[in-house]
Amino acid sequence: MxxxxxxxxxxxxxxxxxxxxxxxxxxxxxxxxxxxxxxxxxxxxxxxxxxxxxxxxxxxxxxxxxxRAPSPLPSGGFGRASWEINLGCNWDCEHCYLALKKFEGLPWEGKAKLLETMRDAGVLFLQITGGEPTIDPDFVQAYGLAAELGMMLHISTNASQLHQPRILELFDRYPPWRIMGADDAQGDRIEVGS
Ligand code: SF4
Incomplete structure (x- = not known):
């Protein structure tokens, strides 16, 4: 790596x-x-x-x-992107802007293709968000692929899963550029990273 x-x-x-x-x-x-x-x-x-x-x-x-190769796009490509990997969430905050919070996203093949497309489009800083991104069944695999493709990763999360060994091991292997979130009652921001 x-x-x-x-x-x-x-x-x-x-x-x-x-x-x-x-x-x-x-x-x-x-x-x-x-x-x-x-x-x-x-x-x-x-x-x-x-x-x-x-x-x-x-x-x-x-x-x-x-x-990272320069993007072949005539515009020079996109430096940043934000990806809602799954609109489902394990919380139900009053202030949530998402209405139905549907637990759905692309199948793994679609996620991998999307990440490669973003790499080819020049995305260097990628925010992965949701819903709650860490509960998506492909989150670990998708985060790992994005890191291997050379992206700086920003995770927007409610932090409920950050203690899980699978997430701790993932972030230890591929350190995130930034982790941001909000608590359920106050909407207070939690921020780690620069
Ligand atoms: S954690 Fe975020 S996505 Fe989940 S219900 Fe609360 S505000 Fe909505």
Whole structure:
């Protein structure tokens, strides 16, 4: 699993780290050099060490950095997206804006195709929401695939499932960029990450 993602984003080029560390902005020439080489350009080794505490002088570039291809879309693609994976929820808050909270979403094949489409469209920051996303039967698999495809993941959740071993193991393996939610009675915001 990569530790860093290098990607085009809204006309610029960035290196970001899943888990929420601040990113590095790169000149396009350096991004292109990174894309074409098996070794880290020497002028990037110091900034990466300082920003992420990773010494690319000692490591294989491709083992550490996942390089995202530019989107082929004429507009340059989409940097961010929000995905309602399932509109069902295990709570029934008075203030909820969802009416029926139907427990339905795409089958797994559709979810995987949607994630690959978003990757190809250039999505770097993906919010997965619902309903309550963590109760979707494919949540763990979908979150893992999105992480492997090189997306920074933001989960909007009521936090009711965050203690479950399957979620703790998932977030340990693929650290989220951000977790946000609201409690059932007050609508208070809970936020973890940057
Ligand atoms: S947790 Fe969110 S989605 Fe679920 S009922 Fe409450 S407000 Fe609606």
């Amino acid at each position: 990569h530790q860093l993602i290098a990607a085009p984003f809204f006309g610029g080029h960035f290196i970001v780290k899943p888990g929420g560390k601040p990113g590095l902005r790169l000149p396009s020439t350096l991004f292109n050099e990174l894309a074409q080489s098996d070794r880290c350009p020497p002028e990037l080794i110091g900034p990466i060490k300082t920003a992420f505490d990773i010494d690319l002088d000692q490591l294989q570039l491709r083992d550490v950095i996942l390089l």
